[in-house]
Amino acid sequence: MATLNRPGAPDGHVCGIDTAMEVIGGKWKVLILWELHEHPCRRFGELRRLIPGITEKVLASHLREMEADGVVRRVSYDEVPPRVEYSLTEDGTRLNKALQPLADWGRERSIT
Amino acid sequence: MATLNRPGAPDGHVCGIDTAMEVIGGKWKVLILWELHEHPCRRFGELRRLIPGITEKVLASHLREMEADGVVRRVSYDEVPPRVEYSLTEDGTRLNKALQPLADWGRERSIT
């Protein structure tokens, strides 16, 4: 537990958590991560349907950011109508695993 | 990994992560958690000094929310000038441990 960085790290990051929080900071990002983990390959429309409440604009921008962050991979097939498939990268998969204890914590407390 | 809840859970929570994200959702909450973990008992002013950039208003409101969420305990001594000490609850300590893998993930990626 004494392995985290102390203050003074570059760009104001105290420990790795801030870095992680920036990546999962969007309102729906953990849910996208979760869906892509459950089914390793999802199309845009599938994700929209699977995550009730999310709008196309936000889904698109979240996916773009997550792609830029290297946790999501986007594959576009040159077809009509267009087909685009999203999947987790290695890093995204590891991020999801790192979220597991947090999910457990939340699940325990919502039961209690 | 197949232990998380499926959609249809009460109040729109898909898995425990949403619950956890609500608790750590504030801009500075993970840092407060971290400081209280490093030193089990901190005064208000100490926290303000230890977390550069946070304002008194936000620190106070974050602490109040975290107390309401049951992750932080507030003890006020009837002295002048006033003395108030904050510490993690059992649940807060477990939350912090659950954040550890996430911190590790972030740390690895900021090195790379």
Add this chain to the structure above:
DNA sequence: GTGGGTGCTTACCCTAGGGTGAGCAAGCAC
């Protein structure tokens, strides 16, 4: 030619959450 399907983008609005600065109670030191 009208409609449908897909994966977006663009323009706009709107609110929550955070930042700014001031004030306040209450006692002590000088």
Add this chain to the structure above:
DNA sequence: GTGCTTGCTCACCCTAGGGTAAGCACCCAC
């Protein structure tokens, strides 16, 4: 009386991030 301390609160502003609705490209089916 002036100032110092601590742990806040209150009033205000301001911006990022999200929600709303529309449009667009491309082809097919009818």
